Amino acid sequence: MMENMAMPDDPAWRLLADRQQISDCLAQLARGEDRRDAGLISACFWPDATTDYGIFAGDFAAYLAWVVPGSDAIAVTQHILGQSHVVIEGDRARVETQVSAYHRIDAGDGARDVWLGGRYLDAMERRTGDWRITRRMMVYDWFRDDGPAVDWSQGLMGMAFSAPHFTGRARGDISTAFFADHD
Template sequence: MADADVRRLLDLHRVEAVPARYARGVDRRDWDRVRACFDPEGEIVGTFGRGRIAEYLPALIARVEGFGATMHLIGSQEADVDGDRATSLAYGLARHFDDAEGRVERLVVGVEYDDELERRGMDGWVIVRRIVRTLWERRADDLVPRR
């Protein structure tokens, strides 16, 4: 395998790791980890409006910390790398619980993270633009079987 092929595979792996790193940061309430996934000037268009990470993050934090626990799972993903720029499209499943033990589920949301990324340094990739699309959601009342 040529060096260029190996480099491309490594780049794809690193790009695909960014949404997972973001998800783990949210679930651990590690806001520095979440912030590090983004270029400080990057734009987010999502559930809580539109803005730079510094503008968007406070609304995300307030919402997430209103739950006892969350669990974000990153599923199907497509990524492409073109030099120092990349794209990633990933499905996510976000579970939200009232309690820290995860016994009382309040909300489940299917999302799509549509990211544009840029290389920072030799191995780092950051999101410069993210569009979050809510595909569907189920609230606690919908999770209980109806008779």
Template sequence: MAGDNRAGMQEPGRVPDPAELADRAAIAEIIALHCRGVDRADEATLKSCYWPDATTAYGPEAVPAHGFCTELVPAIKAFRQTHHLVTNILYAFDGPQARVESSLIAFHYLAGADGADSEMTYLGRYLDRFEKRGNVWKIRHREPVMSWSQNAATTHDADHPALSALRQAARFPNDIVYK
């Protein structure tokens, strides 16, 4: 189906020009920084990914993104760790606007008070509307779409001989990335 423009995506296999490659790199950086912001519970990094007037729809209605970022930090800290991975980023540009779809795998490690730790694995997509203002791309609106999730018992074996020498991830400002 050559020329089929499903979900606003450009012609598959089309060679983007250098300016579009630069725009894609800027958008991919924001998506990766958002993952860092969530996993490190770093409110400033999260907010830097959104325009001040941006919205998110993690629930049934869109809310201001910066307020959502503030509320997300303590919710994330309820988990011992989280790890968000984004792949398969697809871009549809329309001037200073871009619709971006990316696949998401997120792991949420919950330490149980009784030693019964669990992990919630979430698989889905981010449907983002990005906007370029001046020479900067940021999220204008984000809506996650869930494919499925699962919960399972888990363990954290930091004392395993193969892992004991590795640094352990931490929240902002204690993670090694901030040193």
């Protein structure tokens, strides 16, 4: 049975390892953006990377300054990643990833819940063994405004929350402490 297992020097194993590292990078980036965590985000882009979100375009430093700390008008975001189409050519990859993103936005008339859907088009490179983004473009496929946001201060379905950490993640997310706890 062992003769059919891929080993680290096997091209099939290398392809699977590359795909997993690319997937991990994209998931970490979504986590970093939802928490406005500069360290998580920075670990996913090469310093010379560029971005184009249609509503913002620039080099990585400008992007990081735009997304962290983020707008106070956007209290919560959640990026849900779908399937990725990955084409790897040596130390370069092209990746298209489906995304649905929730945003709680207050444009001055109260909080609203909005959703958008689209695709990230990422050019990625492996440098010193790590896969990171060199160029990202966001392509939008749909947008939905769900109207006024529910008031979480009252709890869920008429039942009060026992602590404030049950909602939100942009600032002070409870999962940060959860993963930092090594007991």
